[in-house]
Structures are given as C-alpha cells and as structure tokens.
Amino acid sequence: xxxxxxxLIERIQRLKRDKNAVILAHYYQVPEIQxxxxxxxxxxxxxxxALNTNASIIVFAGVHFMAExxxxxxxxxxxxxxxxxxxxxxxxxxxxxxxxxxxKMNPDHLVISYINCSAAVKTMSDVICTSSNAITIVxxxxxxxxxxxxxxxxxxxxINAKTGRNMLLWDGSCEVHDMIKVEAVIKxxxxxxxxxxxxxxxxxxxILELADYIGSTTGLLNFTEKNSATKFIxxxxxxxxxQMKKTSxxxxxxxxxxxxxxxxNDCPYMKMNTIEKLYNCLKTEIPEITLPEDVIEMAxxxxxxxxxxxx
Ligand code: 13P
Ligand code: SF4
Numbered sequence: 309x310x311x312x313x314x315x316l317i318e319r320i321q322r323l324k325r326d327k328n329a330v331i332l333a334h335y336y337q338v339p340e341i342q343x344x345x346x347x348x349x350x351x352x353x354x355x356x357x358a359l360n361t362n363a364s365i366i367v368f369a370g371v372h373f374m375a376e377x378x379x380x381x382x383x384x385x386x387x388x389x390x391x392x393x394x395x396x397x398x399x400x401x402x403x404x405x406x407x408x409x410x411x412k413m414n415p416d417h418l419v420i421s422y423i424n425c426s427a428a429v430k431t432m433s434d435v436i437c438t439s440s441n442a443i444t445i446v447x448x449x450x451x452x453x454x455x456x457x458x459x460x461x462x463x464x465x466x467i468n469a470k471t472g473r474n475m476l477l478w479d480g481s482c483e484v485h486d487m488i489k490v491e492a493v494i495k496x497x498x499x500x501x502x503x504x505x506x507x508x509x510x511x512x513x514x515i516l517e518l519a520d521y522i523g524s525t526t527g528l529l530n531f532t533e534k535n536s537a538t539k540f541i542x543x544x545x546x547x548x549x550x551q552m553k554k555t556s557x558x559x560x561x562x563x564x565x566x567x568x569x570x571x572x573n574d575c576p577y578m579k580m581n582t583i584e585k586l587y588n589c590l591k592t593e594i595p596e597i598t599l600p601e602d603v604i605e606m607a608x609x610x611x612x613x614x615x616x617x618x619x
Contacts, residue, residue, distance in 0.1 A: 336547035401480030402459030404428035
C-alpha cells in the first residue's frame with residue numbers, strides 16, 4: 309500500500325510539472341493529498357491562492373463549492389476536482405430557489421453568504437465571507453444596515469454575538485460539526501484539565517461557549533503553534549490534525565468524538581477525494597468544473613468584494 313501511494317505521488321509530481329498544474333488542498337483532505345499539494349489552507353487562503361496562480365490547470369482537492377469558487381475566479385483555466393460528488397451538507401442546506409424566496413420576503417436586507425454555498429446562492433449575495441474574515445466583512449456594513457446571513461446559523465449566531473448585530477439567519481448547518489457532542493467535550497475537558505479547547509465556528513453555540521479559542525481551520529492551526537499550551541482538545545474535522553502534528557510534533561491533540569462509538573469527525577464529502585482519484589483526474593483532466601458564463605460573472609462580484617476587504 310505504501311509503495312503504491314509513493315508511486316502515485318511520484319506520477320502526480322511528474323504530471324504536475326508536465327501540465328503546469330497546481331494542486332490546492334483543504335486541511336480536511338487525507339494526509340497524502342495534503343502532502344502532495346502545492347498549497348494547503350482554509351477557504352480564504354485557498355481562494356486567494358486560486359486568484360493568484362499562474363498555473364494552467366488547478367486541481368482542487370476539496371469540496372465542490374471550493375472548486376467552483378476557483379473556477380469563478382479563473383474562468384479561462386481548467387479546474388479539476390478528484391470526485392465531482394464531493395459536496396457539502398452546509399451548502400446543500402440552502403437550495404437556491406428557497407433562498408431566492410427568502411431574499412424576496414426581505415427586500416430591505418443585503419446578503420452576506422458564507423463561502424460554503426452554491427454558485428447560484430453566490431449570485432444572489434452582496435458579499436461572501438469565510439470563517440476567518442466574517443467579522444471584518446460584517447463590520448464593513450453600517451450598524452443600521454439590515455443583513456441576511458446564509459447559510460450557516462451557527463457561524464451567523466456567533467458573528468451576531470461578536471459584533472452586536474442582529475442579522476437574519478438562514479437555518480442551515482454542517483452535519484459534521486453539528487454531530488460534535490457537548491457531553492463528549494465536557495468529559496474530555498474534565499479528563500484533561502491542562503488542555504485548551506479549540507473549536508471551529510460551525511460548531512453549535514453550546515460548544516463555542518466552552519471554547520478557549522474559536523477560529524477557521526488556519527486560525528486553529530496557528531493558535532496551536534503559537535500558544536504555549538501543549539495539549540489541545542480539537543472540535544472540528546479530523547483532517548486538520550495532520551498539519552497540527554506536523555507543525556507542533558511535541559504537542560498533543562485530542563479530537564472531540566461525535567458520539568460514544570466513533571472518535572472520528574470525518575467529513576464524508578471531503579474524504580471522497582483519494583490519492584488515486586487525484587492522480588486519475590490530473591491524468592485524464594476530468595472531472596472538470598464548468599459553470600454558465602452569466603453565473604460566473606454574477607458570482608464573481610461578491611467573491612471579489614470579499615477578497616478586496618480581506619487584504
Ligand atoms: P475553513 O474555511 O475554516 O477551512 O472551513 C471550511 C469548512 O468547510 C469547515 O467545515
Ligand atoms: Fe461542508 Fe461540513 Fe464538510 Fe465543511 S465539514 S465541507 S461544512 S459538510
């Protein structure tokens with residue numbers, strides 16, 4: 309198995325050079341994909357990298373909305389994803405037709421959409437945000453401006469509390485972060501009084517209230533590197549532990565279990581991508597992300613607005 313993976317990695321490296329391709333990977337990808345990638349990051353870092361790459365082909369090792377964002381930013385480049393079915397439960401919790409009706413019912417509101425949404429929802433948004441810039445984006449609007457925040461109610465509630473706003477929240481959430489159990493967090497904190505609890509803002513409010521630090525995947529990673537604590541209870545998807553262990557090999561990381569039988573919070577969509585599928589898609593140049601031109605044009609505006617506000 310190790311020999312097979314090593315061979316695939318060598319072939320991927322060769323194809324990458326021959327085709328002038330770049331591999332962008334999210335922290336929730338399996339370790340071998342993270343290790344072969346040219347850049348590993350959170351949604352904001354990945355978007356910024358997609359915008360600035362000189363490569364002819366972008367292989368996006370992440371979920372569909374992330375690869376779609378890379379395509380919107382690079383309409384003339386080929387954007388590939390190892391598995392086209394790698395979706396996102398949070399993006400799926402906001403169907404475009406239902407969101408259009410919701411927006412129509414609140415015509416005096418502007419729309420901030422979390423990047424975990426479809427291109428169709430992005431076309432109906434005034435600005436996009438990620439978990440690392442959400443506060444900055446929200447605070448770029450005057451206090452009296454009425455706002456809709458979609459689709460993540462957990463992140464929306466957290467940002468409302470942080471900024472003193474009262475944004476209207478779409479009722480969506482991530483199934484992976486929603487499954488993280490507060491009972492497990494409380495027990496782990498009691499068993500490990502020397503550990504700090506760090507959580508992604510997609511977690512439920514009850515978990516965020518217990519956290520010592522809340523941040524995007526990059527925020528969580530940087531916190532574990534810079535903080536003097538040597539033990540962390542991590543409330544997010546398991547993939548991030550790979551970079552945490554690489555960056556701080558002498559620190560201890562405990563993932564919060566989602567229930568008593570499972571100690572792994574694997575995102576089933578992120579984990580659809582494998583090193584074999586990555587190799588195949590680079591070799592055959594399918595599956596490719598395609599979008600209608602008008603959707604690209606309309607969805608690009610709120611994404612660019614976010615990127616301009618995030619420098
Ligand atoms: P980040 O932007 O923090 O990496 O989050 C993306 C995501 O899908 C978390 O579930
Ligand atoms: Fe979507 Fe949740 Fe998976 Fe992130 S962890 S990609 S929000 S389903």
